[in-house]
Amino acid sequence: MVVRLNSGGVEGVDAYPVELEVDFVRQGLPGFTMVGLAETAVREAKDRVFAALRAADFKLPPARITVNLAPAWRRKSGASYDLPLAVGLLAASGAIPAGNLQQFFMAGELSLSGELRPVSGVLPLALLARQRGAAGIIVPPGNGAEAAVVRGLCVHTPRNIAQCAAFLAGREPLEPLPEPEMDELPPLGHGLDFAEVKGQEAAKRALEIAAAGGHNVLLLGPPGSGKTMLAQRLPTILPPLDFEESLEVTKIYSVAGKLIDHEGLVRQRPFRAPHHTISDVALVGGGTYPRPGEVSLAHRGVLFLDELPEFQKSALESLRQPLEGGVVHIARSAHSVIFPAACMLVAAMNPCPCGYHGDPTHECSCRPDQRARYQARVSGPMLDRIDVHVEVPAVPYADLRQGRAGEGSAAMRERVLAARAVQRQRYGADGPHCNAELSGALLDEHCALDAAGHDLMEAAVNRLALSARACARVLRMARTIADMEGRQRIDTAHLAEAVSLRVLDRG
Structure with missing residues (x-):
C-alpha cells in the first residue's frame, strides 16, 4: 500500500512542496529505504520516528518500507519530515485511515517520547499550504502562533504523535487555533528614549x-x-x-x-x-x-x-x-x-x-x-x-x-x-x-531641481568630487528634508542641508 502526504522544504525564504510517499509491503525481508536526496538529519528520522511510535504504543508489523521524498532532484534537509513520516507509516500499516491525509500539510520534529518539537520554516510552509488549497496544516505547538497568522488556513497543533493520530483517525477532536487580530498584538516598547x-x-x-x-x-x-x-x-x-x-x-x-x-x-x-x-x-x-x-x-x-x-x-x-x-x-x-x-x-x-x-x-x-x-x-x-x-x-x-x-x-x-x-x-x-x-524615473520625477538647485548641486559636485551615486543620495536626502517641512518641491535650503550631512566628502 502506498500512502502520500504533503510537506515542504524551504529555499531562501519561500517554501516548495515535497510529497512524501510511503510504500509498505508485508512480503519479503523487512527493511527500510529512504530515497529522494535526503541529507543526514532527514535519514536519521527513521530512528526517531520508530522510537516515538513505540513510546506511543503503536506496533508496526514487519514490512519492507520504502519512503520517497519527491521531487527527487531537490535536496531535503532538517527534521521537519519526522511528523509526516510517522503519520505515513501509521496510515500505510492500517493503524489510521489514509483517506483524508492529503488535505493537510504537515511538519514537525519528533522526540523519542513522541512529543512534537518546533522546527524552522513553518510560516513559509503555511503560506504554501494556503496557496495550494490545503484544508489545514499540522505543526508542533511551538510553531502554532507563526502558522496562525496565515489567514484562511486551519492550524492544528497536537502535543504528540498519539494525539495527532487520534485526530486524523477521527477519534479525538483537535480545534484549530484562532486567527490572531493585529489589534491584539501591540508592538512592544523599546525602553529607550x-x-x-x-x-x-x-x-x-x-x-x-x-x-x-x-x-x-x-x-x-x-x-x-x-x-x-x-x-x-x-x-x-x-x-x-x-x-x-x-x-x-x-x-x-x-x-x-x-x-x-x-x-x-x-x-x-x-x-x-x-x-x-x-x-x-x-x-x-x-x-x-x-x-x-x-x-x-x-x-x-x-x-x-x-x-x-x-x-x-x-x-x-x-x-x-x-x-x-x-x-x-x-x-x-x-x-x-x-x-x-x-x-x-x-x-x-x-x-x-x-x-x-x-x-x-x-x-x-x-x-x-x-x-x-x-x-x-x-x-x-x-x-x-x-x-x-x-x-x-x-x-x-x-x-x-x-x-x-x-x-x-x-x-x-x-x-x-x-x-x-x-x-x-x-x-x-x-x-x-x-x-x-527612489531610483530611475521616479528619482528624476520627484527630486527635480530648479535652476538655483542645479547651480548648488554643480558647485557641490565640483568642490566635493561627488560620484553619480553620491549625487543621487544627496537628492534623496533633500527630498526627505522637504517632506519633513511639508514642501512639494526641493528648495536650495533642503539641498544645502543634505550636502552638509556628508562630512567625509568634505575631507
Whole structure:
C-alpha cells in the first residue's frame, strides 16, 4: 500500500512542496529505504520516528518500507519530515485511515517520547499550504502562533504523535487555533528614549532625517561621545511595521530558526548589532544550505555596525550589493537563493586609531599615515552607499550637567511618521517604501531641481568630487528634508542641508 502526504522544504525564504510517499509491503525481508536526496538529519528520522511510535504504543508489523521524498532532484534537509513520516507509516500499516491525509500539510520534529518539537520554516510552509488549497496544516505547538497568522488556513497543533493520530483517525477532536487580530498584538516598547541623550542636537537631527527617509547613516566621533547610544535609540522613532512588512520579517526569522517559541508575527522593527569579528557568511548569509545573515535578519529594520573599520574588509565589501539592491543573491552550483535585505545601515567609527583626531579636549597620538590607513579600511564605494555622514563630537560637561531632558522620541517620531505618510501617499502601495529606495524615473520625477538647485548641486559636485551615486543620495536626502517641512518641491535650503550631512566628502 502506498500512502502520500504533503510537506515542504524551504529555499531562501519561500517554501516548495515535497510529497512524501510511503510504500509498505508485508512480503519479503523487512527493511527500510529512504530515497529522494535526503541529507543526514532527514535519514536519521527513521530512528526517531520508530522510537516515538513505540513510546506511543503503536506496533508496526514487519514490512519492507520504502519512503520517497519527491521531487527527487531537490535536496531535503532538517527534521521537519519526522511528523509526516510517522503519520505515513501509521496510515500505510492500517493503524489510521489514509483517506483524508492529503488535505493537510504537515511538519514537525519528533522526540523519542513522541512529543512534537518546533522546527524552522513553518510560516513559509503555511503560506504554501494556503496557496495550494490545503484544508489545514499540522505543526508542533511551538510553531502554532507563526502558522496562525496565515489567514484562511486551519492550524492544528497536537502535543504528540498519539494525539495527532487520534485526530486524523477521527477519534479525538483537535480545534484549530484562532486567527490572531493585529489589534491584539501591540508592538512592544523599546525602553529607550532620545530624551536620555544630552546634547548632540545635530546628530539627533541627522538621525531623524535618516529615519524619515530610510537612509543609511555613519556616526563619526571620539570614544564616549554617544554614537552607540544614539544608534540604539533609532528604532524608537521608526514607523511601526505594517502587516505585510511583519510577514516579510517573520518569514526570515522563521527560516533562520530565530522565532521565540510560541511567537507569532514579529511586530518590532529588527535591530541587529553583530560584533566586528563576524564572518562574511554570517553577515550576508550563505553556507552549504544557505541561511539568512545579519543583513537579512535586519530586513525592514536597522543593522548597526559599531567600530566599522574593525570589521573584516571582505565582510564590509560583501555588503555593497545588499545595500544597493535590498536583496542578497547567494549562488551555488545546483541552485541559487535570494534573501531580502532592505535595511537601514547605521555605522559608527572613530576618526583615527586612538579616537581623538579633531577633538579639542584630547591630543591625537596618531601619525597622518596611521589615520589614513585606518580610514582606508572603509572603502570609497562603501562610503558612497552611506547617505548621511555626521560628526558626533565629545559632549561638553555643561550639556551633561543640565537637568532638563532633550527632545524625546515621541516628538521626533511624530515628525517621522508625518514624512513617511507623505511618501506613502506619493508612491502608492506598489511603489518604494521610502525615499531611500527612489531610483530611475521616479528619482528624476520627484527630486527635480530648479535652476538655483542645479547651480548648488554643480558647485557641490565640483568642490566635493561627488560620484553619480553620491549625487543621487544627496537628492534623496533633500527630498526627505522637504517632506519633513511639508514642501512639494526641493528648495536650495533642503539641498544645502543634505550636502552638509556628508562630512567625509568634505575631507
